[in-house]
Amino acid sequence: MRVIIETNSQAASRRAAHFVADLVKRKPDCTLGLATGSTPQMLYRELIRLHQEEGLDFSQVRTFNLDEYVGLGPAHPQSYRHFMQVNLFDHINVAPANTHVPDGRALDFEAHCRQYEQLIKEAGGIDLQILGVGTDGHIAFNEPGSSLGSRTRLKTLASETIRDNARFFGGEEKVPRLAVTMGVGTILESRRCLFLAFGPHKAIAVRDTVEGPITAQVTASALQLHREVIGVFDEAAARLLVRRDYYAEVERAQCLLESGKLRELGIGAQ
Numbered sequence: 627m628r629v630i631i632e633t634n635s636q637a638a639s640r641r642a643a644h645f646v647a648d649l650v651k652r653k654p655d656c657t658l659g660l661a662t663g664s665t666p667q668m669l670y671r672e673l674i675r676l677h678q679e680e681g682l683d684f685s686q687v688r689t690f691n692l693d694e695y696v697g698l699g700p701a702h703p704q705s706y707r708h709f710m711q712v713n714l715f716d717h718i719n720v721a722p723a724n725t726h727v728p729d730g731r732a733l734d735f736e737a738h739c740r741q742y743e744q745l746i747k748e749a750g751g752i753d754l755q756i757l758g759v760g761t762d763g764h765i766a767f768n769e770p771g772s773s774l775g776s777r778t779r780l781k782t783l784a785s786e787t788i789r790d791n792a793r794f795f796g797g798e799e800k801v802p803r804l805a806v807t808m809g810v811g812t813i814l815e816s817r818r819c820l821f822l823a824f825g826p827h828k829a830i831a832v833r834d835t836v837e838g839p840i841t842a843q844v845t846a847s848a849l850q851l852h853r854e855v856i857g858v859f860d861e862a863a864a865r866l867l868v869r870r871d872y873y874a875e876v877e878r879a880q881c882l883l884e885s886g887k888l889r890e891l892g893i894g895a896q
Contacts, residue, residue, distance in 0.1 A: 640672050647682055657751065660689050692813075759832070778807065822857075
């Protein structure tokens with residue numbers, strides 16, 4: 627995993643947004659996997675700015691969201707479809723038909739989940755998957771104990787997730803108990819993952835994801851098996867990482883490579 631540590635969440639979000647923007651410029655018809663919640667909001671604001679001020683073109687981009695609460699329609703203020711419209715889709719030139727969010731009101735969830743997987747396949751797979759992480763180390767709604775080979779499916783939410791999300795619903799009793807979510811196996815098939823975490827409350831999850839053992843009890847730890855993950859954290863979220871100095875040195879070398887300053891790395895020197 628490439629680990630990038632920025633001073634604060636604003637700087638980290640800007641850095642993360644430019645990985646997305648670079649892909650969109652390089653591959654205008656790319657497929658993005660999107661996340662919801664507070665973590666990616668600043669990233670989305672930066673993408674909106676890049677579209678409105680610098681002409682970043684989303685007209686050919688396709689998107690697939692990670693998850694949706696069961697029982698919430700697209701107009702519900704806490705549905706993830708509504709979140710995406712308000713925080714991104716309504717402010718860029720993405721085609722509505724190219725945006726996909728699981729249907730929380732599907733009549734046949736098993737068939738709907740199979741269809742969602744098929745749509746991702748027909749789109750050529752996900753080029754870049756944006757991910758946050760729960761305080762217990764889960765990605766999407768793959769709660770602790772989820773299969774690391776799981777596919778899109780119904781999932782019962784853990785009590786910790788319900789507590790974490792209660793602030794959005796006005797109390798734990800109002801939080802839906804089920805969600806449709808991409809599986810860990812689905813996420814691992816994306817070509818690249820952009821893994822974000824901000825704040826001291828995410829520090830344990832970041833440590834366990836990046837440096838802990840691979841375990842179904844911390845589903846984000848499965849990202850260690852992925853061929854290309856970029857973790858972008860603020861200082862608070864990265865504070866428990868043991869190998870911070872090494873990550874900083876690797877990132878310095880990566881930046882020199884990308885900028886063509888090969889002599890500073892001893893490459894091509896006489």
